[in-house]
Amino acid sequence: MLEIIFSKISLAVVGLAIMIAGVFGYNLSINNLGATVPISVAIFETTLASKITSEATSMTLTAASTTAGGSLTGYFCFTIDEGSADVEFVCGTAASTTAITSMIRGIDPIDGDKEVTALKKAHRRGATIKITNYPQDAIVSRIINGDETFPIALSYATSVSTTSFSSAWNIVNRGYADNLVIAGGTIGNWTQNGIYRLATTSELTAGTATTTGGYYLIPPNIFFSTSSSATTLVPVTNTSGKLSQGFIDLTGNFVWTGTHSFASTTIGNTLAVTGTSTFGGNSIFSGTFTAASTTINNTLTVTGTSTFTGTTTFSAIPTLPASDPTSDNQAARKIYVDNAAGPTIFIVSDNLRKSADTERNTASTTYNKMKEIRSPGNGSLRIKFDMKSGQAGTNAYGKTYVNGVATGTERITSTGSYVTYSEDISGFKVEDLVQVYIYTGNAIYPAYITNFRIYADASSFIVIID
Numbered sequence: 001m002l003e004i005i006f007s008k009i010s011l012a013v014v015g016l017a018i019m020i021a022g023v024f025g026y027n028l029s030i031n032n033l034g035a036t037v038p039i040s041v042a043i044f045e046t047t048l049a050s051k052i053t054s055e056a057t058s059m060t061l062t063a064a065s066t067t068a069g070g071s072l073t074g075y076f077c078f079t080i081d082e083g084s085a086d087v088e089f090v091c092g093t094a095a096s097t098t099a100i101t102s103m104i105r106g107i108d109p110i111d112g113d114k115e116v117t118a119l120k121k122a123h124r125r126g127a128t129i130k131i132t133n134y135p136q137d138a139i140v141s142r143i144i145n146g147d148e149t150f151p152i153a154l155s156y157a158t159s160v161s162t163t164s165f166s167s168a169w170n171i172v173n174r175g176y177a178d179n180l181v182i183a184g185g186t187i188g189n190w191t192q193n194g195i196y197r198l199a200t201t202s203e204l205t206a207g208t209a210t211t212t213g214g215y216y217l218i219p220p221n222i223f224f225s226t227s228s229s230a231t232t233l234v235p236v237t238n239t240s241g242k243l244s245q246g247f248i249d250l251t252g253n254f255v256w257t258g259t260h261s262f263a264s265t266t267i268g269n270t271l272a273v274t275g276t277s278t279f280g281g282n283s284i285f286s287g288t289f290t291a292a293s294t295t296i297n298n299t300l301t302v303t304g305t306s307t308f309t310g311t312t313t314f315s316a317i318p319t320l321p322a323s324d325p326t327s328d329n330q331a332a333r334k335i336y337v338d339n340a341a342g343p344t345i346f347i348v349s350d351n352l353r354k355s356a357d358t359e360r361n362t363a364s365t366t367y368n369k370m371k372e373i374r375s376p377g378n379g380s381l382r383i384k385f386d387m388k389s390g391q392a393g394t395n396a397y398g399k400t401y402v403n404g405v406a407t408g409t410e411r412i413t414s415t416g417s418y419v420t421y422s423e424d425i426s427g428f429k430v431e432d433l434v435q436v437y438i439y440t441g442n443a444i445y446p447a448y449i450t451n452f453r454i455y456a457d458a459s460s461f462i463v464i465i466d
Contacts, residue, residue, distance in 0.1 A: 036151050037139055038077040038091055043067050044131040048080070049098065051127075054105070054120040059090075061098040061129055071096040077107070079130045086121040089135055112138025113148065187214055204233050335431065344377030346456040348424045355453040356466040361390065361446040367399065367406075367437040371452035372465040374433055380426035382455035385436050386418040387411060388448045394440065396447035400425060401435040418450065 044067070049060040064072045072094035080088045092103035106119030112135035142148040154171065156162055162173045188194030199208065199217035210216050223233040228246035235247045318331075325332045354373055362368045371385065389396040393414055400408025400423060411421045428434070434454060440447040 036075060037143075038136050039074045040133070040136050041066055041072070041076065041131045044072075046129045048123055048125055048127045048129060051125045052123050054122045057103045057105070058092070058099065058101045059103065061100065064094060064096075064098045076100075076131060077135055079132050079134070080123050081121070081127045082130055082132075086123060086127075088119060088121045088123070091135070107135050109134070110138070112142060188216060201233065344379075346375075346377050346379030346381055346428065348380045348382045348455070349457050350382070350455055351457060353454050353456050355451065357451045357453075358466045359448060359450040361448045362438060362440065363443045363446045364439050365441070365443055367397070367439050369401070369404075369435055369437050370449050370465070371436040372433055373435075373452070373454055374431060375428050375454075376430060378429050379456070380424060381428055381434065382422060382424050383408065383434060383436075384420060384422045384451070384453045384455065385449055386420050386451040387413055387438060388418045389414050389416055389445060390440065390448060391442070391445035392416040394442045394445045396438065396440055398436060398438040398447070398449065401437050402428070403433050404435070406437075418448070420451070 046064070047062045049062045052059045066072070073096050075091065075093055077089060077091040078100070080086075080090060088105065089107035089109065090103050090105050091107065092100040094100055104115055106116045106121075108114040108116050108119070139148070143150060156173055162176050165172055165176070186192060186194035188196050195215055196218045197211055197215045198220045201223070203217055204219050204223060208217060219234060224236050225234075226236050226238040227244050228235070235243050237243055320331055320333045322333075324336050356371050356373060360370045362370060375381070383400050385398065387396055387398045395412055395414050398411040398421065399406055402425070407425055408423050411419075413419045436449060436452055438447045438449050
């Protein structure tokens, strides 16, 4: 009985201290705790295992077992040193141990949800710890009286019927409110505003128009996109007004039966064209290509098998690979036909057949190719070129090569004026490359060459490097 009297006297003294401090302008409230309702435990009493300061935010209990044998787990409020001048209300979190953490100290004895600096006390080891009805009752009272809000959404037990409510002051649940809104709404259509429902993926792919209740299904924006993805069900054109090719399975076979124009085409599989097709850009066919009537206006690259069953017209002479045909129905290069008719036989003469007279120079100190002419036949040729040094006294070197192999006599001059060199070389074959390589003895002074000329009894030479 005396303990209760002392507790009430202590609370009155603390309350009076707070009131006097307020008169003199001191604000002792430093934190509003909010309306979190602590867990209530009946007949729980223990002591402090170690002392705490007024600023401590955790404490350790001597014991944390309830009368039922369980442990404290959750958010609880305690009374420390009840009945003494150091009485203090605190709240904290327990986790099935004797440790209480994240403590709120000095809780207002009237308000129940404010932390007051003046009410924070230091407590000795062995101080009494109790779970009482305060501040739980104060917090619940403030919530019910409208001074605080409910910390969670209210809900009814499943055993309570919420399909109808008898009083206008009853609190209804969300399901009742939703049904009430829908029940009073009109089913929308093309001319009537009203209620619709978003379609699911399965409903959209199945083409389902309405729900079982008759509401029209609307596809949500997530199913619309200008690029294909796993969730895109409705293709949308991009800003150019065209669809992304990602919506099309390009790995399948395509059969074109009408007239089609392609600016640039890559076919990775089988393409069968039974109508008229025009390819205006570069066309690459890596699979089987069958065309009944096709016009290629640019480059056509075919790496697979192609069958042309209609008329194929080439506006320019096609270039074949640098290899000879092996069967009778294969196309043949001009050089193959020329050789088949018999190659031209050259003999040395003073008749100029081809020349590459551009003056060139090099500062290389090793042989460097400077001139090149391709021979269209077999036989012997007279080869001439003019060479000089970039500085009198510095050697310039030159030699005739055939197909990159040194063949002629090495020529050396140290004069600053052109010297003409002539040499007859035999053993040339069709397509052989006649070349002149030169270099200088001093990189400061280049070697020069001009008037590379071939003399023989035949023409049709092709200049490669002039």
